[in-house]
Amino acid sequence: MNKVVTICGPTCVGKTGVSILLAQQLGGEIISADSMQVYKDMDIGTAKPTIDQRSLIPHHMIDIAPPTEPYSTGRYVSEAALAIEDIIARGKRPIITGGTGLYIRAMSKGLFTAPSADWELRTNLMNAEAQTPGFLYNYLSGLDPKITEKLNPNDHRRVVRAIEVCLKCGTPMSRLQTEMTRPLPYEFIKICLMRQRDELYAMINERVDAMLAAGLTEEAQALFALELAHTPMQAIGYKELFAYFRKETGFDEAVSNIKQATRRYAKRQMSWFKNEPDIKCLDITGIFGENEILDKIIPHLPH
Template sequence: MKEKLVVIVGPTAVGKTKTSVELAKAINGEIISGDSMQVYRGLDIGTAKITEDEMEGIPHYMIDIKDPSEPFSVAEFQEKAKELISMINNKGKIPIIVGGTGLYIRSVTHHYEFSEANKNNKIRDNLQKKAESEGPDALHSELMSIDPVRAADIHPNNVHRVIRALEIYYETGSIPSKEQKNMQDKEESTYNLALVGLTMEREKLYQRINARVDLMIKSGVIEEAEWLLQQDITNSLAAKAIGYKELFPYLTGEISLEESIELLKRNSRRYAKRQFTWFNNQMDVQWFSMDESSFQKKFIEIRHFVEGKLDISENV
């Protein structure tokens, strides 16, 4: 029998944390963070990390397991998450992965592999030169114009992965995300999987994101960014996280605080859009709109979906 697994995905600020805790209480679950930045100790406010009070006694995993100077890869997340899923199932509980980092979650629920195109050093060298002369954003924009779904999955600063995606396209003529989608259509999850997606009307979501950023500023995210800047690890994955990198130019005197805040809000909104695009195109998600009724009414729908999908109603 396949192990049971619930996954809750969706854009930032849509309400995944509250929903996951309520669901864990309802179905005897434990929560695994699927956020690639919440693994870092000391980065609490900027990553919207769940507080101990918000956990309401529900065990949470994959939070505060790394120092900001340490790397954290998809492969490492996949290995640790699979171990936790088995451990939680063996306790007779239901594991619930919660997060917005699509590639990390996909690596656990399915086999995530792109077909390997023959490597073309000439194409790669030309793309590398373009990245060096025009900057990583120019290269990412090129990928966005060719394959917006794949581009949504890759941070603009991850030049290596952007180059690899473009190399596949220019070498084979095939669009990486479509090739991956064709493979996924034939692929079943290795788990008895209930995949819940939370969505929200775009303008309302953007208002929530802006309000969250304002609260982050009041709660001390500038101090967190200053501490991170002092670690002298500007090339680390943690230092490139949305919520911190936008504040560095303010802390170094390059732009005003108001400009940094607006940049943070803009990048957060864009990230939310990329998250939705990725999940909508890459995974078979059952979507629930969080702006159509009261939370309790919507939560009952989500709970019934999960119970039916995993056949666990007799356990609650």
């Protein structure tokens, strides 16, 4: 079975540079596993590899959809599978790089084909929860007790999604996951880069400042004039600046909100990857050189 190396981890941890070095060493090409880098015209705020970096190694699954249209996990897996097949057919090594845990899980564990989002239904469900706290979790327990046991009652987003799937498919989500889940036919070697929280948070704050200096505000202003799809409209860095453009916040507050939202996102990413059973986590705290990070990774790769 062909092996696919995956370098994952929280935002800003240092995945991009070391993945390019790794691809050069292994004769590989990079497949982005980032749910925001799929969108065109969202370059600075999503920390896409630069044009110079992409000239060193071919990158796939970047700039493949306009921000005015939705892009699903199912579509990602289908298109990433084609990229993997193409890379292997040309005698190269696929290297998955990114921080979207759902994309990585869906490729390696499988993903059942779920119905598209029903935003009217979701709004009605959230309104019901606001009126009667606990409604969502209790309602889901009647529809699908098995999936309910796996969810946190306070994780309203996932509870609502499970209810949505149950109602639109007429079948418990837990049954669909069992019957319709198929992983891609490769052996995934997953390595997660981690840093101590204080160090990572400081790096995040510095990168947000660098993004703003590089023109993030202007990039967001151009997107603000478009009718964006729901997901890119909620993207960190853009969402907060959109509030500033609407005069709901001041600029300094918007910047502070970007930094806070990014830190919180990184914390969620770290929790996700730590809870995945087949990921090797490497602590690279205090290591900033890409070659030194690569030296930590190499011993954990298949020979």
